[in-house]
Amino acid sequence: MYISVVGASSCGEEIAAVAHELGREIASRGHILICGGLAGVMEAVCRGAKEAGGITVGILPDIDRSRANPWLTISIPTDIGHARNTLVALSGDALIAVSGGYGTLSEISFGLKLGKPVIGLHSWRPDPEGREDARVIEAAAPREAVDLAEKLTGSASGGKASRPY
Amino acid sequence: MYISVVGASSCGEEIAAVAHELGREIASRGHILICGGLAGVMEAVCRGAKEAGGITVGILPDIDRSRANPWLTISIPTDIGHARNTLVALSGDALIAVSGGYGTLSEISFGLKLGKPVIGLHSWRPDPEGREDARVIEAAAPREAVDLAEKLTGSASGGKASRPY
Amino acid sequence: MYISVVGASSCGEEIAAVAHELGREIASRGHILICGGLAGVMEAVCRGAKEAGGITVGILPDIDRSRANPWLTISIPTDIGHARNTLVALSGDALIAVSGGYGTLSEISFGLKLGKPVIGLHSWRPDPEGREDARVIEAAAPREAVDLAEKLTGSASGGKASRPY
Amino acid sequence: MYISVVGASSCGEEIAAVAHELGREIASRGHILICGGLAGVMEAVCRGAKEAGGITVGILPDIDRSRANPWLTISIPTDIGHARNTLVALSGDALIAVSGGYGTLSEISFGLKLGKPVIGLHSWRPDPEGREDARVIEAAAPREAVDLAEKLTGSASGGKASRPY
Numbered sequence: 272m273y274i275s276v277v278g279a280s281s282c283g284e285e286i287a288a289v290a291h292e293l294g295r296e297i298a299s300r301g302h303i304l305i306c307g308g309l310a311g312v313m314e315a316v317c318r319g320a321k322e323a324g325g326i327t328v329g330i331l332p333d334i335d336r337s338r339a340n341p342w343l344t345i346s347i348p349t350d351i352g353h354a355r356n357t358l359v360a361l362s363g364d365a366l367i368a369v370s371g372g373y374g375t376l377s378e379i380s381f382g383l384k385l386g387k388p389v390i391g392l393h394s395w396r397p398d399p400e401g402r403e404d405a406r407v408i409e410a411a412a413p414r415e416a417v418d419l420a421e422k423l424t425g426s427a428s429g430g431k432a433s434r435p436y
Numbered sequence: 437m438y439i440s441v442v443g444a445s446s447c448g449e450e451i452a453a454v455a456h457e458l459g460r461e462i463a464s465r466g467h468i469l470i471c472g473g474l475a476g477v478m479e480a481v482c483r484g485a486k487e488a489g490g491i492t493v494g495i496l497p498d499i500d501r502s503r504a505n506p507w508l509t510i511s512i513p514t515d516i517g518h519a520r521n522t523l524v525a526l527s528g529d530a531l532i533a534v535s536g537g538y539g540t541l542s543e544i545s546f547g548l549k550l551g552k553p554v555i556g557l558h559s560w561r562p563d564p565e566g567r568e569d570a571r572v573i574e575a576a577a578p579r580e581a582v583d584l585a586e587k588l589t590g591s592a593s594g595g596k597a598s599r600p601y
Numbered sequence: 602m603y604i605s606v607v608g609a610s611s612c613g614e615e616i617a618a619v620a621h622e623l624g625r626e627i628a629s630r631g632h633i634l635i636c637g638g639l640a641g642v643m644e645a646v647c648r649g650a651k652e653a654g655g656i657t658v659g660i661l662p663d664i665d666r667s668r669a670n671p672w673l674t675i676s677i678p679t680d681i682g683h684a685r686n687t688l689v690a691l692s693g694d695a696l697i698a699v700s701g702g703y704g705t706l707s708e709i710s711f712g713l714k715l716g717k718p719v720i721g722l723h724s725w726r727p728d729p730e731g732r733e734d735a736r737v738i739e740a741a742a743p744r745e746a747v748d749l750a751e752k753l754t755g756s757a758s759g760g761k762a763s764r765p766y
Numbered sequence: 767m768y769i770s771v772v773g774a775s776s777c778g779e780e781i782a783a784v785a786h787e788l789g790r791e792i793a794s795r796g797h798i799l800i801c802g803g804l805a806g807v808m809e810a811v812c813r814g815a816k817e818a819g820g821i822t823v824g825i826l827p828d829i830d831r832s833r834a835n836p837w838l839t840i841s842i843p844t845d846i847g848h849a850r851n852t853l854v855a856l857s858g859d860a861l862i863a864v865s866g867g868y869g870t871l872s873e874i875s876f877g878l879k880l881g882k883p884v885i886g887l888h889s890w891r892p893d894p895e896g897r898e899d900a901r902v903i904e905a906a907a908p909r910e911a912v913d914l915a916e917k918l919t920g921s922a923s924g925g926k927a928s929r930p931y
Contacts, residue, residue, distance in 0.1 A: 377545035384538035703879035710872035
């Protein structure tokens with residue numbers, strides 16, 4: 272299973288610790304970690320996953336690997352800037368958001384638009400006010416976040432994705 | 437000035453009327469309208485702009501023009517799916533969101549991330565909770581929305597955009 | 602009808618003159634000109650089209666409009682770099698290549714891959730050696746190039762494009 | 767080192783055998799294989815690499831993994847169609863082209879445009895006719911192709927890539 276973790280490219284120690292623990296949790300259960308490949312939350316979650324022996328993939332906004340964090344098994348330079356956020360959302364069977372700014376909110380939006388489970392850790396809780404059914408599901412801790420990702424992907428999956436623009 | 441209008445590809449009559457009036461307002465002031473080129477809010481705003489003699493541009497998610505609404509001066513098939521949302525956000529000097537679902541929220545997020553003015557008409561009000569400074573500015577009606585777009589672009593502009601991922 | 606003109610962002614006077622004449626020819630027949638929006642061949646063809654009263658569209662690789670040539674009716678900043686070449690190829694009902702380097706060759710390749718007519722003026726003549734059926738059709742002068750674009754689009758068209766990757 | 771292998775999504779047995787041997791050669795030397803993730807040459811080269819214990823990455827044009835070949839360590843659905851070809855070219859420190867149609871030619875073009883070594887096995891030999899300096903370097907067999915990729919990347923590398931559109 273692929274899990275995309277989305278969050279900002281800079282963060283405080285507390286959020287970094289949450290991301291690090293999340294990475295360990297994802298990798299220890301054998302899931303592949305997808306992220307945007309940069310610093311901050313992305314780096315912390317990758318470090319956790321690598322320390323637990325996992326596979327980490329960074330989909331970079333840049334034309335080269337110069338800003339890739341050092342904990343990536345695979346890095347993909349795209350040179351498509353913010354548009355790479357859609358690739359991060361598409362590549363996960365589930366998304367877990369850790370805090371984050373507007374870049375993270377765009378990824379959450381794509382995840383929900385695509386019908387994927389989106390779990391939040393201290394992150395955005397966009398209120399759809401009846402416009403949409405899906406919502407971000409809040410988890411109290413990394414372990415619960417991965418539990419939810421596993422459970423909801425199992426129930427949500429099935430069939431080929433369509434293009435519901 | 438380019439104004440990007442973002443909203444869902446289907447909508448009720450009330451929202452369509454708001455979008456239609458917004459299109460007339462944008463075109464009558466000589467601005468170029470950018471949108472995602474499909475139905476719903478996108479079609480209504482384009483119809484309003486065309487009726488007022490304006491120029492309308494649709495940046496389509498598809499490989500061809502078969503789903504383009506009939507009120508586009510220029511349509512651009514991209515075949516990049518949801519990733520075209522970033523292009524819609526980039527192309528506007530300001531964004532005006534009319535109601536909308538998660539696709540719209542992704543465009544609002546990109547607009548705010550890019551530091552552009554984002555004005556809302558019955559739309560999302562994502563709460564940054566201290567994570568970010570910028571916010572969606574709510575307008576009561578189309579005329580006020582375009583007033584705000586003009587005023588905030590004037591003050592916000594200056595200098596070349598950078599890549600702040 | 603949309604005609605995409607592809608060529609390098611710098612060129613000599615002779616090629617610029619060909620591009621300029623081509624722009625006049627496209628616009629005087631009422632076609633919309635699509636290009637990559639930068640200098641060189643792109644600028645020369647846009648200048649010709651604007652002088653003849655036409656509509657010109659530039660699909661830029663950049664995050665902003667700072668490098669857009671001054672002859673564009675509409676400019677679209679994409680921030681997707683070379684990937685915008687696919688959008689230029691997709692947006693034309695036919696492509697006309699004027700000289701050009703490897704960026705141009707990528708656009709020619711996409712045009713042929715998508716089954717669109719591709720006409721060359723002093724441009725690449727990739728030899729498919731039996732691997733593909735389509736080829737670049739050489740024209741002697743701008744007028745003939747647009748004649749061919751009109752004729753071949755008429756015969757080639759029909760039906761919705763598919764995704765033949 | 768990352769090596770991108772480009773080729774068509776269907777091919778005859780002879781070309782599949784070349785691709786398969788190429789995959790073994792790449793993986794046995796510890797390089798990471800990047801490709802477009804589909805059938806044909808992409809599948810054959812991935813099978814070879816997997817059999818030799820390597821890591822394979824497929825950057826898919828689609829919105830999901832349903833067309834991914836079964837020999838991928840990592841698959842990335844992008845939903846950006848042909849535009850994903852630029853990502854395949856960007857992700858390799860060197861490119862090796864195996865036969866191929868116009869999609870392959872677009873990847874070769876991007877590789878050369880980006881200044882990367884591009885090695886051909888029974889593939890395109892676009893003639894730059896003085897427009898560009900770089901060329902496809904032909905190899906007689908997979909082993910020689912990987913030798914060249916290693917040698918030319920060593921000499922070509924250095925410094926951060928720029929955006930030379």
